[in-house]
Amino acid sequence: MFNTIGIITKPNDPVSKGKAGELSAFLEEQGVGVVLESEQIAEQADLIIVLGGDGSLLNTARSFVDNNIPILGINLGHLGFLADVSVTHMLDIVAEVLNGDFTKEERCLLSCQIEQDGGVLGQHLALNDVVVHRKETLKMIEFDVFIDNKFVNNQRADGLIVTTPTGSTAYALSSGGPIMHPGVNAIGLVSICPHTMSHRPLLVPGGSEVVVRLKELDEGATVSFDGQTSAAIASGQDIRVRQHGSFIHLLHPQNYDYFEIIRSKLRWGAKL
Numbered sequence: 001m002f003n004t005i006g007i008i009t010k011p012n013d014p015v016s017k018g019k020a021g022e023l024s025a026f027l028e029e030q031g032v033g034v035v036l037e038s039e040q041i042a043e044q045a046d047l048i049i050v051l052g053g054d055g056s057l058l059n060t061a062r063s064f065v066d067n068n069i070p071i072l073g074i075n076l077g078h079l080g081f082l083a084d085v086s087v088t089h090m091l092d093i094v095a096e097v098l099n100g101d102f103t104k105e106e107r108c109l110l111s112c113q114i115e116q117d118g119g120v121l122g123q124h125l126a127l128n129d130v131v132v133h134r135k136e137t138l139k140m141i142e143f144d145v146f147i148d149n150k151f152v153n154n155q156r157a158d159g160l161i162v163t164t165p166t167g168s169t170a171y172a173l174s175s176g177g178p179i180m181h182p183g184v185n186a187i188g189l190v191s192i193c194p195h196t197m198s199h200r201p202l203l204v205p206g207g208s209e210v211v212v213r214l215k216e217l218d219e220g221a222t223v224s225f226d227g228q229t230s231a232a233i234a235s236g237q238d239i240r241v242r243q244h245g246s247f248i249h250l251l252h253p254q255n256y257d258y259f260e261i262i263r264s265k266l267r268w269g270a271k272l
Helices: 015-028 038-044 054-067 089-097 259-267
Strands: 006-008 033-035 047-052 071-075 101-116 119-126 130-133 142-148 150-157 159-163 186-192 200-207 210-214 221-227 229-233 238-251
Touching: 006 038, 006 054, 006 229, 015 033, 015 047, 015 119, 033 038, 033 210, 038 054, 047 054, 047 089, 054 071, 054 101, 054 119, 054 238, 101 130, 101 221, 119 130, 119 221, 119 229, 130 142, 130 238, 150 159, 150 186, 159 210, 159 229
Parallel strands: 006 033, 006 047, 047 071, 071 238
Antiparallel strands: 101 119, 101 238, 130 159, 130 221, 142 150, 142 210, 159 186, 186 200, 210 238, 221 229
């Protein structure tokens, strides 16, 4: 079903490199081609296998979302939310995937533009979240929030998380946001330590456009993307966030159960 598979490893990780060699040998025995370089993966691969963890998969998703290549995540550590295949079952699961035994789902990304005076200063992608937050200081930041050009509110807080359903179990969850099933077409807004307790998490339709407009700041602020890349922002700049036009396609084992993942990661029902 898949003729050429791209393998992506965790940088500077000998375990990941070793497992990649083991996987490559297995795939070649099955008559499947293997590519390792990003350019070759984008041009030739019809499946990407990520050997690492959720962080590696987040980076892969941002890099290849517009290439429409499905992604399978092999977790080298604890069970992950995204990279959900244990490395101990790697070859068995990959063999099943090669036979067409898998489930497939779409996950949306966020596209973010940093703007000032009508010009675009930068453009970024995020699978989990776009986070506007203060710099390394105890001072809060002040910003206005607009949704589809309509004013929502003014906030003074440590920041604001704009999250996808995928990212709802990440930073947004620890900040008091709701868990959103991946099948929900929505964008979540979760304030980080707001000065007013009446600011509560807000869900808006997935097609909405969210704008965060920074007010007067002494030291500027930062906007982060999946907690992996970031950019400095200043007073008067807008952070414009909307769903990206392309989706990523995650592959899971045939018996994949989202709620089992949630129970395991969040220890629902476990005795304290």
